[in-house]
Amino acid sequence: MTSSSARSRNAPLHDYAGLLSELGAHLNGRRESGASTGLLIVHITNLKRINTTVGYRMGHNASLEFAAQINEMLRETDWMRPLAHDRYAVVLDRLKNPGHMLLAANRIARCTSSININDEVGLQLEVRIGAAMFPEQAQNAESLLRHAELAVETATLRGSIFSIYKAAETQHLTEDWDIEAQIGDGLENNEFELFYQPKIDANTLLPCGAEGLMRWHSPTLGAVSTERFIQIMEGTDHIDAVTSFAMHCAARNMSEWPAIDSELSVAINLSPSVIEQGNCVSRFKQVAAIWGVPLERFTAEVTENGIISAAGAGLDSLQEMRDAGIRVSIDDFGTGNSSLAYFKTIPADELKIDKSFVFGMLESDANHRLVRTIIDLAHGFGLTVVAEGVENAEVVKALQQLGCDVLQGYHFARPMKANDFVDYLTGSANASRRLRAL
Numbered sequence: 001m002t003s004s005s006a007r008s009r010n011a012p013l014h015d016y017a018g019l020l021s022e023l024g025a026h027l028n029g030r031r032e033s034g035a036s037t038g039l040l041i042v043h044i045t046n047l048k049r050i051n052t053t054v055g056y057r058m059g060h061n062a063s064l065e066f067a068a069q070i071n072e073m074l075r076e077t078d079w080m081r082p083l084a085h086d087r088y089a090v091v092l093d094r095l096k097n098p099g100h101m102l103l104a105a106n107r108i109a110r111c112t113s114s115i116n117i118n119d120e121v122g123l124q125l126e127v128r129i130g131a132a133m134f135p136e137q138a139q140n141a142e143s144l145l146r147h148a149e150l151a152v153e154t155a156t157l158r159g160s161i162f163s164i165y166k167a168a169e170t171q172h173l174t175e176d177w178d179i180e181a182q183i184g185d186g187l188e189n190n191e192f193e194l195f196y197q198p199k200i201d202a203n204t205l206l207p208c209g210a211e212g213l214m215r216w217h218s219p220t221l222g223a224v225s226t227e228r229f230i231q232i233m234e235g236t237d238h239i240d241a242v243t244s245f246a247m248h249c250a251a252r253n254m255s256e257w258p259a260i261d262s263e264l265s266v267a268i269n270l271s272p273s274v275i276e277q278g279n280c281v282s283r284f285k286q287v288a289a290i291w292g293v294p295l296e297r298f299t300a301e302v303t304e305n306g307i308i309s310a311a312g313a314g315l316d317s318l319q320e321m322r323d324a325g326i327r328v329s330i331d332d333f334g335t336g337n338s339s340l341a342y343f344k345t346i347p348a349d350e351l352k353i354d355k356s357f358v359f360g361m362l363e364s365d366a367n368h369r370l371v372r373t374i375i376d377l378a379h380g381f382g383l384t385v386v387a388e389g390v391e392n393a394e395v396v397k398a399l400q401q402l403g404c405d406v407l408q409g410y411h412f413a414r415p416m417k418a419n420d421f422v423d424y425l426t427g428s429a430n431a432s433r434r435l436r437a438l
């Protein structure tokens with residue numbers, strides 16, 4: 001057994017700190033000579049499945065056997081460390097070119113098919129391998145490790161066994177990780193805020209409701225795009241936390257908004273994963289009871305694609321909301337692959353035409369016809385129609401002519417803070433009083 005394999009057997013699991021300091025010392029030793037070091041992260045992707053099908057002990061032994069085989073084929077000056085039970089870091093010393101990382105990865109991948117435990121069970125491991133090179137792609141141990149991890153992620157996304165770190169390609173992943181890492185703190189530190197954008201009655205041109213839109217101003221990242229952080233949250237529990245926060249903000253504000261408008265309804269955007277849990281009604285009820293706001297003042301906006309992907313339990317959930325008095329609105333209509341006829345069976349009160357059709361409806365005949373068809377059919381099913389993305393007076397006129405019920409867009413107002421929305425409502429109420437007095 002080489003000294004490096006002896007080290008690897010004795011090293012504790014999950015010892016990132018130990019690896020970082022060892023790798024740091026190694027890189028410092030190579031800095032002067034200008035020699036390159038390659039780092040491979042080998043992730044066994046099916047170990048969890050093996051654990052659950054043939055047992056944890058078997059999975060554990062398979063991982064150790066695999067590591068031993070990798071060790072066998074490494075050169076004297078290469079070394080490896082376990083990072084987790086299904087993850088190994090392999091350090092390739094004095095690399096001549098990046099192609100050698102590919103050769104080593106190929107040899108490692110070949111080991112996966114010959115795992116025999118107790119001379120009995122032939123297990124097939126599946127791996128993804130990410131690689132990065134010092135000093136070409138990282139200046140220190142920490143970033144070398146991070147870049148190799150990002151390359152594992154890229155290999156997974158691409159469905160390939162091996163990937164070498166490329167800055168531009170993985171930049172969005174790095175940023176997503178930065179964002180994801182700070183969302184939890186952001187929620188705890190009150191960095192999120194619900195903005196409101198008015199929904200305007202197309203006949204009276206007065207506000208008849210509002211949509212709650214989340215904003216995040218992070219002290220370290222600055223203003224983060226809503227679409228971006230919502231998308232990142234959607235894979236995590238944070239989406240539940242931010243949805244509850246939106247519900248509470250809306251209910252609290254509705255209870256505070258003075259006698260200006262005691263009927264005004266506020267829409268909350270619900271992600272498909274939130275709908276799928278099937279507990280939306282009880283969540284709304286709880287919030288409504290705390291703030292003393294009737295359920296009828298809430299609208300749940302669910303995207304067309306969300307409804308399709310949440311089918312089954314999702315549809316029941318929509319029906320339960322309607323039964324409880326919460327309005328249900330189908331958002332971003334037209335962007336999914338469903339036919340409008342499908343919505344005959346969807347329990348909904350409102351349909352929002354996606355802004356991409358509204359933007360171009362005066363320039364494109366096809367968009368104009370589409371908007372007209374959506375409005376007519378939706379009315380046929382008894383749905384209220386909202387057009388979003390209304391940016392100018394010409395579009396307002398065209399939508400009024402087509403019989404659209406509600407308008408929303410920058411032409412009337414951008415999403416704004418709760419206090420500004422109160423001023424906006426007060427201004428509209430005064431204007432309406434003046435009109436009535438004429």
Ligand code: C2E
Nearest residue numbers: 213214226227230246269270271389390391408409410415
């Ligand atoms: P959405 O539900 O389709 O919301 C409408 C988006 O269009 C908003 O973007 C709004 O600011 C923007 N918008 C409104 N009028 C105009 C206009 O005239 N022109 C243009 N160009 N844009 C207009 P925003 O606020 O960036 O939100 C993006 C998306 O993030 C929302 O799309 C919604 O899907 C999601 N989102 C926002 N807040 C929440 C939330 O609290 N929970 C969940 N699950 N999703 C949210």
Ligand code: CA
Nearest residue numbers: 211269301331
């Ligand atoms: Ca919406």
Ligand code: CA
Nearest residue numbers: 331332352388
């Ligand atoms: Ca929308």
